[in-house]
Amino acid sequence: MTATRFRSARRIPAALVALAVLGVAGLFLYDLAAVRADRPAMAWRRELARRLEVHTPADLAVQLAGGALAVAGAVLLLLAVTPGIRRILPMLSPERDGEAGAGPPLRAGIGRRDAAQVLRDRAMEVPGVRSARVRMGRSRVRVRARSHFRELEEVRADLDAVLAVGIEELGLVHPPRRRVRVRR
Amino acid sequence: MLGTVNRILLAVAGAVLLAAGVVLLTAARPLKGRAEPLLSAEDRRRYLHADGWGWWVLVAALALCLLLALWWLLSQLRRSRLREVAVDTGDGAFAVLRGRALSDAVAAEAGALDGVAGCRVVLRGRRGAPALRVAVELEPHAVPADALAGLAGPVLTHARTSAGLPDLPAEARFKVASHRAQRVS
Numbered sequence: 001m002t003a004t005r006f007r008s009a010r011r012i013p014a015a016l017v018a019l020a021v022l023g024v025a026g027l028f029l030y031d032l033a034a035v036r037a038d039r040p041a042m043a044w045r046r047e048l049a050r051r052l053e054v055h056t057p058a059d060l061a062v063q064l065a066g067g068a069l070a071v072a073g074a075v076l077l078l079l080a081v082t083p084g085i086r087r088i089l090p091m092l093s094p095e096r097d098g099e100a101g102a103g104p105p106l107r108a109g110i111g112r113r114d115a116a117q118v119l120r121d122r123a124m125e126v127p128g129v130r131s132a133r134v135r136m137g138r139s140r141v142r143v144r145a146r147s148h149f150r151e152l153e154e155v156r157a158d159l160d161a162v163l164a165v166g167i168e169e170l171g172l173v174h175p176p177r178r179r180v181r182v183r184r
Numbered sequence: 185m186l187g188t189v190n191r192i193l194l195a196v197a198g199a200v201l202l203a204a205g206v207v208l209l210t211a212a213r214p215l216k217g218r219a220e221p222l223l224s225a226e227d228r229r230r231y232l233h234a235d236g237w238g239w240w241v242l243v244a245a246l247a248l249c250l251l252l253a254l255w256w257l258l259s260q261l262r263r264s265r266l267r268e269v270a271v272d273t274g275d276g277a278f279a280v281l282r283g284r285a286l287s288d289a290v291a292a293e294a295g296a297l298d299g300v301a302g303c304r305v306v307l308r309g310r311r312g313a314p315a316l317r318v319a320v321e322l323e324p325h326a327v328p329a330d331a332l333a334g335l336a337g338p339v340l341t342h343a344r345t346s347a348g349l350p351d352l353p354a355e356a357r358f359k360v361a362s363h364r365a366q367r368v369s
Binding site for chain 2: 006007008009010011012013015017018019021022025026028029032052053055057058063065066067068069070071072073074075076077078079080081088091093094104105106107108109110111114115117118120121124132169170171
């Protein structure tokens with residue numbers, strides 16, 4: 001199951017962290033070289049040294065900074081571990097047994113919005129449905145339809161059957177559970 | 185490949201930041217205690233006043249960090265589109281296949297499938313390990329599973345055999361052309 005999930009390359013967080021490391025290392029390197037060349041240290045370094053002497057871990061500012069660092073670290077760890085790309089639902093790759101040298105299967109996925117649109121089109125084909133809104137989650141799909149004729153129960157049953165076929169024809173690895181609401 | 189490197193480095197950075205934050209919050213080991221300064225002038229002179237070889241070590245470490253960060257940043261900006269692949273012709277020689285030629289051929293074939301409105305194909309990866317990425321735009325009433333079966337069956341098999349890359353990995357992402365709801369009456 002996890003093998004078919006699309007995994008983000010995490011380019012943007014990586015670029016941001018790289019930029020931060022680049023900036024901090026560059027600043028320290030420059031300042032070290034400047035001091036070595038008998039020029040005065042930059043003001044921020046003296047200020048930083050002074051603050052480190054004054055503040056203790058009991059200070060509110062230090063606690064806040066510690067909290068911010070911990071949260072940032074947790075976010076980065078989470079980004080590193082989770083697959084990402086939640087907007088694409090993985091699709092079942094068709095079985096191709098019997099073909100010699102078929103190679104590895106095709107990894108495929110469909111966007112959540114796109115899947116919702118497919119289901120909406122299906123829902124609109126049901127007699128009695130005037131408008132339909134489909135919200136596609138990763139494990140459930142919510143369909144809200146308005147009906148303008150026929151008995152609500154009949155429309156509901158038809159809609160349910162049509163959506164069951166529609167979800168099957170999406171060919172998802174994890175077919176979502178559906179919740180259908182029909183109103184007048 | 186890039187994803188793995190990014191995730192490992194992000195995890196390392198995250199662990200370091202998390203550890204630093206927790207140390208600050210709990211006033212644990214490297215710090216002296218809740219009421220003591222974070223870094224007294226005396227400690228700073230004793231531990232962080234680098235001179236002699238210590239200075240060179242510090243500068244070398246910082247320079248290494250700088251270079252690694254620069255490489256890491258630049259590798260995010262590079263596009264992994266492949267211009268050409270080497271095709272084993274079977275007689276000990278290699279032919280060079282242009283990436284555009286292969287992806288155009290696949291796009292044309294996939295675009296002819298039932299229910300496919302448009303198709304963009306790019307060849308990604310490295311020269312020795314190419315990979316296909318296909319973005320398929322479906323027509324409004326197409327069946328996604330059927331389009332996938334068509335793509336995975338004849339189209340992909342044809343591409344693999346004609347390029348001589350039986351293990352060519354492929355990835356497809358389906359979209360649906362955006363349109364308004366229409367009622368059949």
